[in-house]
Amino acid sequence: MIPRMSDQANSTLLARSLSAVWHPCTQMKRHETLPLVPIARGEGAWLYDFEGKRYLDTVSSWWVNLFGHCNPRINAAITDQLGKLEHVMLAGFTHEPVVELSERLRELAPAGLGHCFYGSDGASATEIALKMSAHYWRNSGKQKKTQFLSLQNSYHGETLGALSVTDVALFRDAYGPLIKQNATVPSPDWREASAGESAEDVALRCAAALEKHLQQHHADIAAFIIEPLVQGAAGMAMYHAIYISKARELCSHYGVHLIADEIAVGMGRTGTMFACEQANISPDFLLLSKGITGGYLPLSIVMTTEEIYRAFYADETARGFLHSHSYTGNPLACRAALATLDIFAQDDVLSANRGKAAFFNRIVQPLREHAKIKNFRNTGMIWAFEVDTPHADFAQRCFSLGLQQELLLRPMGNTVYFMLPYVISEDEMQLLVTRTLKVIEALI
Helix, strand or coil: CCCCCCHHHHHHHHHHHHHHCCCCCCCHHHHHCCCCCCEEEEEECEEEECCCCEEEECCHHHHCCCCCECCHHHHHHHHHHHCCCCCCCCCCCCCHHHHHHHHHHHHHCCCCEEEEEEECCHHHHHHHHHHHHHHHHHHCCCCCCCEEEEECCCCCCCCHHHHCCCCCHHHHHHHHHHCCCCEEECCCCHHHCCCCCCHHHHHHHHHHHHHHHHHHHHHHEEEEEECCCEECCCCCEECCCHHHHHHHHHHHHHCCEEEEECCCCCCCCCCCCCHHHHHCCCCCEEEECHHHHCCCCCCEEEEEEHHHHHCCCCCCHHHCCCCCCCCCCCHHHHHHHHHHHHHHHHHCHHHHHHHHHHHHHHHCHHHHCCCCEEEEEEECCEEEEEECCCCCCHHHHHHHHHHHCCEECCCECCEEEEECCCCCCHHHHHHHHHHHHHHHHHHC
16 A cells, blocks of 8 residues: 655645656646646556545556556466566577467467567657568569558557657657658548438448549559557547448458557457457557556567568578567567466356446446437447537646546547546446446536
């Protein structure tokens, strides 16, 4: 148990943080009026500050925490690994956790994805997949295939390569002169449906636009990258699985790699272990991060096929895949990931989540039917809706009021979303609905 801080000690910690820590995705000046929240500990679905106040982690700490904070089984796995091997470079060496994790993912993933390349975070996984795709085509004698294609409003990370396939103006515009320009095609986001159109109709219409683009430009395109089923930073834009099926068919027909960015939507988040399963397809690259370690340690994985792997297998160093970082395949992170997979298997998590999602969809009706809420939507363990609000600073107001109601809410614009930890209880879900209604009522 962390001892409670005095008000003076708490203020000192906040001042030290603002002085020394540059916080991510943050306009630091805003913290002159919106104080940081110092967190002392976590347990289950809750975070606790130094004064003992608690906050329900409704966004799984940026979508990573699957099985609760300080999960005893993941703690035990990391502790055990600490006594054996904390790290060894993966160039010229290997170790049991990275081999076992690669083998288990090969068994779980869509068919044909038999090789794992390791990175540190989601953006790194995107960089790896883009480089690997373009390098594959160069090794195959198709040097012109250096362009990439993504969906409108897509998000794939904030490094320069990842930004080249990210279509969120806030992130792209600041670094526009540094970014390679790639094309986008219409998003199948069902919120964009015309009168009388179903979600499937939107998906098919957008698939037709994709086909038109590939017909004209496939000779120059290395890969098409998508976030299957849910585009996270687009405000949890959800779409019909038939779009993924059509994308697979078209990419195969026109000789373009399909990259499935499941960094946010993998690991059971959409109701199946991998979102691609709902379209019954295998991509050429599958990207994993965030929940793969249960929210404990940085790790990302790019899974790919034997065909792509073989294109790099040669005597010449230049034909090999030239990418690395110092902590590639870190044993501690791999053990956390293995413990996460153990929990999935031992607790039949996917089945349990279906029950929790059904329960939440029953009790969330007061939010769904609220006059100021529109586009209420759900995929697996993700829920989202827009709030009709006059406040330009809605997201900041919602965050502050949420804290007063013991909720960690982090809206994107006027979109409120829940990406719940899988350990959340029915009582905690009921509290979430009741308290969120209070926040919405105070904001409209």
